[in-house]
Amino acid sequence: MAFQTSITTRFGDVDFAGGLYYPTLFHYFHMAFEEYLRSEIGVDYRMLFQDYRIGFPLVHLDVTFHRPVHYGGTVVVELSVEKLGRTSVNWRYRMFVEGEEGKLAVDCSMVTVCMKTGTGEKLEIPPWLKEKFESLLRVSK
Numbered sequence: 804m805a806f807q808t809s810i811t812t813r814f815g816d817v818d819f820a821g822g823l824y825y826p827t828l829f830h831y832f833h834m835a836f837e838e839y840l841r842s843e844i845g846v847d848y849r850m851l852f853q854d855y856r857i858g859f860p861l862v863h864l865d866v867t868f869h870r871p872v873h874y875g876g877t878v879v880v881e882l883s884v885e886k887l888g889r890t891s892v893n894w895r896y897r898m899f900v901e902g903e904e905g906k907l908a909v910d911c912s913m914v915t916v917c918m919k920t921g922t923g924e925k926l927e928i929p930p931w932l933k934e935k936f937e938s939l940l941r942v943s944k
Contacts, residue, residue, distance in 0.1 A: 804883075804938060804939065805881045805882060805883040805897075805939065805941070806835070806838075806839045806843060806881070806882045806883070806939060807879055807880065807881050807882070808834070808835050808838045808839070808879070808880055808882075809877050809878070809879050809880075809901065810831050810834060810835075810877065810878050810880060811875075811876070811877045811878075812872060812873065812874050812875060812876055812877070812878065813874075814874060816874070817873070817874040821873055821874055822871040822872060822873055822874075823871070823872035823873070823874075823878075825868075828866070828872075828898070828909055828911070831878065831880055831898070832880065832882075832896045832911060832913065834880070835880040835881075835882045835896065836848075836859075836882060836894075839882055839939075843935065843938075844932070844935050852920055853920075855929075856919055856920045856921065857917060857918070857919070857920065857926065857929070857932075858917075858918050858919075858920045859892065859915035859916070859917060859918070860915060860916060860918060861913060861914070861915055862891070862914050862915065862916050863912075863913070863914035864911070864912075864913050864914075865911065865912045865913075866909065866910070866911045866912075867909070867910045867911075868908075868909055869906075869907045869908055869909065869910065870900070870906065870907075870908045871908070872898065872900055872908050872909070876900055876901065876902075877900075877901040877902075878898050878899065878900055878901065878908065879898070879899045879900075879901055880896060880897075880898050881895075881896065881897040881898075881899070882894065882895070882896055882939065883895045883897075883939045883940070883941045884936050884937075884939040884940045884941065885912065885940075885941055887928075887933065887936055887937060887940060888928075889927055889928070890916055890917050890925050890926060890927055890928060891914055891915065891916045891917070892914070892915050892917075892928070892936060893912065893913075893914050894911075894912070894913045894914070894915065895910075895911070895912055895913075895941060896909070896910075896911040896912075896913065897909070897910050897911070898910075898911075917929075917932075
């Protein structure tokens with residue numbers, strides 16, 4: 804089952820043409836990941852990074868832009884897992900403009916690797932996290 808969160812686009816998030824500046828999309832995706840950790844797992848990203856010494860750096864990215872996202876609107880970011888490995892997670896982020904249900908704005912596949920913060924050493928995903936991530940596994944594509 805996918806996790807969803809809403810984000811309102813702000814003035815500083817758009818480019819000169821009034822559309823969402825593309826690097827902001829990746830910030831929104833990370834915001835959705837952080838919100839998932841906080842609301843569904845009960846661990847905020849700071850705790851994961853500092854206390855548990857776990858990070859999930861990006862190693863691969865594939866993005867398709869379907870329609871523009873404009874200033875002042877609200878987007879719904881949907882987060883799911885396409886594949887869960889021993890040390891890596893293939894995430895799927897889909898962004899929709901609120902009020903335009905079913906009309907995909909952005910589709911993104913992102914691969915991250917579990918690592919120990921400070922050293923960059925690759926880690927197995929801890930069982931308590933892996934169990935939670937499994938709840939986001941997509942049944943069909």
